[in-house]
Amino acid sequence: MALDKKISIYNEDCIGGMKKHLRPGSIDIVVTSPPYNIGVKYDVYNDSSPRSEYLEWMWSWGKAVKRVLKDSGSLFLNVGSKPTSPDVPFQVLATLQDDFKLQNVIHWIKSIYIEANGYDQKININVGHYKPINSRRFLNDTHEYIFHLTQTAQVPIDRLALGIPYKDNTNINRWQMGRKMLRCRGNCWFIPYKTIQNRRLDRPHPASFPPQLAENCIKLHGLKKNVTVLDPFMGIGNTGSACLKLGVRFIGFEIDSHYYQTAEKSLKELLNQRQEVDNGA
Template identity: 50%
Template sequence: MLYHGDCLKVLPTLAEGSVDLVVTSPPYNLGINYRSFDDTAGRAEFIEWCKAWAAELKRVLTDDGSFFLNVGAAPANPLMPHQIVLAFTEGPGALFTLQNTFHWIKSITVETRGGEQISAGHFKPINSQRFVNDCHEYVFHLTKSGNVKLDRRAAGVPYQDKSNIARWGHTGGVDKRCRGNTWFIPYDTIKSRENDRPHPASFPIALVEQCIRLHGKGEETRLLDPFLGIGSSAVAAKRQGVKEFTGIELDDYYLSVTKDRLEEPVA
């Protein structure tokens, strides 16, 4: 189900406990040029706005549900992601518990065992004498209890050293281990931002798919994205064959892009 409107007006219409999984990326309050949203509010006003929609997410989320919150920062404003998650998790009115923190790596350079340096991924270069290029964002895993079981192996990777499969009893003989909290998920290469990614702050479909796998409910997942944008989470839900998807988007053009993407064949 896709809704056109303000999430603070749409979320109260959803039933309590009707969602298993939330994956979303709200506006970051960094002055980004969204079509239908002013991303330049004062910090205190912005935090209160975030707490308002987060309270609604808590209401619609099941007790064993997961809320994956993707938040980036600007080099000159590095505390903002942490201020948001602290507002959600601290104090007598805390809404959630921070269960895991993931680092979404957009671009990385690694050195092989043979000494070769390999670079992969995409990033927006920063022209500055003070700051280095920003190649990652946070994905905060929030739950009501801090004790939600995950399917770590479903979101895992094969062992590099296969001898570890037999050496460690917890493997059960399966060539799959927990991926950990660093996720290298590059953007797809595009030819035209206007045509291929007409949104200033979208995340990759694969990022949402990773959250679906990790939460572990498979096709029975009921997924919500209250800041749908151009529909990466909707496409991920389609690819994973989830039971139910709910998306909310304020901008009519972004919503139309989502609908077009959902008409395309599953990749």
């Protein structure tokens, strides 16, 4: 269903949907988070299938993505795990390496504690949210992976689109990049969930990522006018929200009608807000 000339979303299985709706080589960027096969309680999808079946499905999904992704495209694959299955991200990665090369590994940091060290760090910093684990064996899990996969591992990226100011800029004229007064942020991105009051109302999906995660990935690949972004596992539409903010084309698939409707509602609200701003309301 087209919500706008740049936003199309489908309440369909993504493998069939990609074959049906998307031309070969038509997508610049895929930002997505598939189910992790760790028993998350989705409304429809069963996240507890045997691991071998799950990985076979991921393999077929990778083939379908490869068909639609441009040779110069990027697949940003967010995968997390649970303490008793810490190997899922690596198994998914190994499966997809039949078709893609690993260009960058990014860590999505959800929460971090940085201790005061007495000289440049004056206070303790304790920020972000995570699900606490009560265990004698396992650590609280405060990060997930974002694998940046490409067809060649040679795709140029826009590192300074996420650039951060130099801590000490006295020597930066020596460096080509330094002229912009920014340096590459690196591969650890602190992106906290918003603080919520009511889990049922404020978090209508059990495994969503913040729109900022998708925004970072799109900017890192390179924000050009005619970019088309795909999220085959759209959930409640957070990649779509990022695309609307950045003004790029978005195509999303979601199998669950409840999450699909939530995505449709929030993307329509964002489109209306943008329309009101354009109309000078």
